[in-house]
Amino acid sequence: MSEVKYFRPRSYSEFTDLLGQLPTGFKTVAGTTDFIPAARRGAPYPTALLDISKLNEFQEIKEEGGRILIGAAVTMADLLESDLIIEKCSVLASAAKSLGSPLTRNRATIGGNIANASPSADTAPVLLTLDADVHLISNDGLTRQVPLTSFFKGYKITERGNDEIITGFSFTTPQSGIWSRFAKVGQRSGAAISVANMSVIIDREDNICHDIAVAFGAVAPVPLRAVSVEKAAKGKPFDNQFITDCCEAVQADISPISDIRGSADYRRHVAANILARALTDAFA
Amino acid sequence: MNKQHITLNINREEYDVVVTDNELLSNVIHDTLGLTGTKYGCGTGECGACTVLVNGDPVLACITLVTAVAGAEIITIEGVAPAPGKLDPIQDAFLEQAAVQCGFCTPGMILVAKDLLVRNPHPTEEEIRETIRGNICRCTGYTSIIRAIQQAADPTICCQSKP
Numbered sequence: 001m002s003e004v005k006y007f008r009p010r011s012y013s014e015f016t017d018l019l020g021q022l023p024t025g026f027k028t029v030a031g032t033t034d035f036i037p038a039a040r041r042g043a044p045y046p047t048a049l050l051d052i053s054k055l056n057e058f059q060e061i062k063e064e065g066g067r068i069l070i071g072a073a074v075t076m077a078d079l080l081e082s083d084l085i086i087e088k089c090s091v092l093a094s095a096a097k098s099l100g101s102p103l104t105r106n107r108a109t110i111g112g113n114i115a116n117a118s119p120s121a122d123t124a125p126v127l128l129t130l131d132a133d134v135h136l137i138s139n140d141g142l143t144r145q146v147p148l149t150s151f152f153k154g155y156k157i158t159e160r161g162n163d164e165i166i167t168g169f170s171f172t173t174p175q176s177g178i179w180s181r182f183a184k185v186g187q188r189s190g191a192a193i194s195v196a197n198m199s200v201i202i203d204r205e206d207n208i209c210h211d212i213a214v215a216f217g218a219v220a221p222v223p224l225r226a227v228s229v230e231k232a233a234k235g236k237p238f239d240n241q242f243i244t245d246c247c248e249a250v251q252a253d254i255s256p257i258s259d260i261r262g263s264a265d266y267r268r269h270v271a272a273n274i275l276a277r278a279l280t281d282a283f284a
Numbered sequence: 285m286n287k288q289h290i291t292l293n294i295n296r297e298e299y300d301v302v303v304t305d306n307e308l309l310s311n312v313i314h315d316t317l318g319l320t321g322t323k324y325g326c327g328t329g330e331c332g333a334c335t336v337l338v339n340g341d342p343v344l345a346c347i348t349l350v351t352a353v354a355g356a357e358i359i360t361i362e363g364v365a366p367a368p369g370k371l372d373p374i375q376d377a378f379l380e381q382a383a384v385q386c387g388f389c390t391p392g393m394i395l396v397a398k399d400l401l402v403r404n405p406h407p408t409e410e411e412i413r414e415t416i417r418g419n420i421c422r423c424t425g426y427t428s429i430i431r432a433i434q435q436a437a438d439p440t441i442c443c444q445s446k447p
Contacts, residue, residue, distance in 0.1 A: 004286065006286075008351065032349055033329055036328075036346070036348075036349075037327075049306070051351075053352060101417045101418020102396070102414070103335060103342050103419075104329055104418060106342060107344070107348065191330070191418055
């Protein structure tokens with residue numbers, strides 16, 4: 001490993017003082033649960049590391065003005081233990097609980113999960129269905145918010161510029177009474193990387209699907225919203241045809257590949273199956 | 285190589301060490317400080333052999349930068365026992381239940397069990413299984429490990445299982 005400079009700001013003012021001085025080619029890290037294994041596999045080592053895991057501002061989970069704000073350095077363990085998340089957004093807690101092992105979850109952060117942009121990132125489909133915004137700050141101090149739906153550009157390519165740091169995420173607090181589920185298929189039940197994952201949020205009354213948000217991971221180069229499924233389901237009554245239509249529609253949304261974890265064919269089957277099961281349970 | 289001087293608090297003792305900026309916690313604990321109970325297994329955070337407690341939470345030392353935990357309270361397997369020559373009840377239970385074979389996973393298993401029993405003194409079997417999900421054992425088949433953690437939580441189990 002070549003020479004690397006390490007920056008660990010302990011306060012927000014130390015962090016903002018650093019901005020503008022970070023060398024070109026710096027990389028932001030927090031839990032390092034993705035970064036170190038990748039470096040060990042031979043990924044190019046950055047010139048400098050910016051460790052944001054000690055910044056209180058980035059470790060907060062709070063609700064303000066009808067929106068939930070989650071700092072980039074919030075860990076999976078924080079999410080699945082947060083009363084606010086459990087009560088108002090349990091689908092995110094279940095995604096956090098499915099990620100890695102308890103050991104990984106103690107260090108792995110939501111910012112890293114999204115920044116790394118793995119197609120199988122478990123928090124990505126959930127944040128997509130919540131219509132979350134990604135909050136960014138650049139090395140020259142400029143901030144901007146990008147909808148997560150336009151954040152993932154291609155396999156492990158995101159809207160984030162090289163000099164930009166994810167500071168957190170925000171989304172409108174889900175209304176009470178909605179039905180939601182995170183589903184994940186892995187090769188085993190513990191500490192598995194998703195072969196397919198899915199988040200569903202449904203606003204339904206009696207037998208009618210008023211509104212629906214569906215997103216999938218690990219079945220395309222990027223985690224994505226299943227827009228065809230949403231179009232097929234919105235405003236429709238729940239029946240067998242509803243399920244058939246949605247499961248057909250999902251095939252147009254996804255473009256899975258075969259890899260060591262599963263074949264493209266299997267992913268198409270399993271994506272339709274977890275969707276059908278979720279819809280059936282939502283209207284049960 | 286960029287070197288710096290940091291202070292680590294390990295097993296309630298302060299260690300002044302010189303580290304490179306990208307050095308791993310597992311290297312410093314095992315190689316620099318010679319606390320060889322912390323094992324280096326997969327190196328990618330899959331096996332749990334390098335588990336240490338950082339501010340009470342089990343963490344994988346092989347994928348943690350040492351600079352990131354400067355100032356934190358770190359406990360390794362060497363620091364679990366209450367006093368020299370004594371064992372923690374979890375260590376006793378691992379011996380009683382023969383939950384140690386090759387021993388490579390044992391430090392990690394005991395440390396995640398320690399964290400569990402601090403948070404939840406009477407875990408169910410399911411909670412124990414969930415806790416050790418990130419720790420791989422290739423010898424025991426896990427049954428004796430689970431029984432040992434159950435015994436540590438409730439010593440009466442020990443007497444029941446003895447012939």
